[in-house]
Amino acid sequence: MLAKEKIIDALKRVKDRDLNKSIVEIGGIRNIKINEDRVSLKIAVSKMGTGAQMELQQEIVQIVKNEGASSVGLRFDQLSDDEIEAAGGFPKPKYEGPALLNPESPTTFIAVTSGKGGVGKSTVSVNLATSLVRLGKRVGIIDADIYGFSVPDMMGIDERPQVVENRILPVERFGVKVISMGFFVENNAPVIWRGPMLGKMINQFFTDVEWGELDYLILDLPPGTGDVALDIHKMLPHSKEILVSTPHATAAFVAARAGTMAIKTHHEILGIVENMAYFESELTGEKEYVFGKGGGDRLSEELKTEILGRIPLGQPELDEEEFAPSIYSESDKIGAVYIEIAKRVIEKTKRKTKA
Numbered sequence: 001m002l003a004k005e006k007i008i009d010a011l012k013r014v015k016d017r018d019l020n021k022s023i024v025e026i027g028g029i030r031n032i033k034i035n036e037d038r039v040s041l042k043i044a045v046s047k048m049g050t051g052a053q054m055e056l057q058q059e060i061v062q063i064v065k066n067e068g069a070s071s072v073g074l075r076f077d078q079l080s081d082d083e084i085e086a087a088g089g090f091p092k093p094k095y096e097g098p099a100l101l102n103p104e105s106p107t108t109f110i111a112v113t114s115g116k117g118g119v120g121k122s123t124v125s126v127n128l129a130t131s132l133v134r135l136g137k138r139v140g141i142i143d144a145d146i147y148g149f150s151v152p153d154m155m156g157i158d159e160r161p162q163v164v165e166n167r168i169l170p171v172e173r174f175g176v177k178v179i180s181m182g183f184f185v186e187n188n189a190p191v192i193w194r195g196p197m198l199g200k201m202i203n204q205f206f207t208d209v210e211w212g213e214l215d216y217l218i219l220d221l222p223p224g225t226g227d228v229a230l231d232i233h234k235m236l237p238h239s240k241e242i243l244v245s246t247p248h249a250t251a252a253f254v255a256a257r258a259g260t261m262a263i264k265t266h267h268e269i270l271g272i273v274e275n276m277a278y279f280e281s282e283l284t285g286e287k288e289y290v291f292g293k294g295g296g297d298r299l300s301e302e303l304k305t306e307i308l309g310r311i312p313l314g315q316p317e318l319d320e321e322e323f324a325p326s327i328y329s330e331s332d333k334i335g336a337v338y339i340e341i342a343k344r345v346i347e348k349t350k351r352k353t354k355a
């Protein structure tokens, strides 16, 4: 008579093909009967009716025969969902896409969007990027606003990215690694970009650009809620969003639509930046609400998100050396507002970024 324990012991080596765990360990041995040298088994697996199950069957029969059985009767059973979970569940498929898009990557993606053009989305994108760098973060920016690639001009970038061994090296400015669609079109000519083409291009930015390690990748997206914006939303399932709006009621109303899209695509909205919020008189310090008041607050109520900051009207002081028309310096009043916004962004995304 064969010993049950010995057979179970031998079966410990056999692994459930999909859980990659020993069938004995996960409670797969449902029944084992021995009659002289004949063995009858019932074994539960995580997935029935697969090619892997056939293979498993042959392995088990062989092992039991090696233990001295003259015949082996084998039936299969399905492990319950609870048993599968208790066994640690199915291992995650190995990620094979670009490193930057790996959900496990420490990079936080922040898409900066607006309901309509001209509200300062690109200005906010570049100043958020430089402020994050000033706070010690590693930052990249993708200028994907196909209606006008303004990021290079705003940051005072004249050069084009170099290509080394088929890898695109982003242009570095103020410590920010910059890639703009504008780098790759002739004379910044307006192009008719269709969704798939744009998607391909952006995808290439993830695969072919040598970003190195980044804490934040800021995306300056086209305004509005068109197909293009929607495609990008879908392409970056774990991206967070910042909405830029002015205090004007209509601007806030259209921004709400962009916010609704973020919610639909399950993107977390980090908050709202209310740009051109007021004009502060240098003489009296009085605030003048040139574009009205309250748009941002209403938007924040509607989308149940906070206002990350309110940027007053005002141009950066031009530094002849740096010539970057839209970058506020650290000593600038508006630059300081951006630093506060960047701090709040870091605070809200802490879990994901490396210390």
Ligand SMILES: Nc1ncnc2c1ncn2[C@@H]1O[C@H](COP(=O)(O)OP(=O)(O)OP(=O)(O)O)[C@@H](O)[C@H]1O
Pocket: 114, 116, 117, 118, 119, 120, 121, 122, 123, 124, 145, 147, 148, 150, 222, 223, 275, 276, 277, 311, 312, 313, 314, 315, 326
């Ligand atoms: N707080 C501000 N005070 C004064 N001017 C500003 C402010 N923010 C942005 N601007 C100016 O407003 C104009 C539009 O800004 P920007 O290009 O950033 O907007 P946008 O929303 O990205 O527009 P588009 O979608 O058309 O590219 C620019 O000339 C910019 O310099």
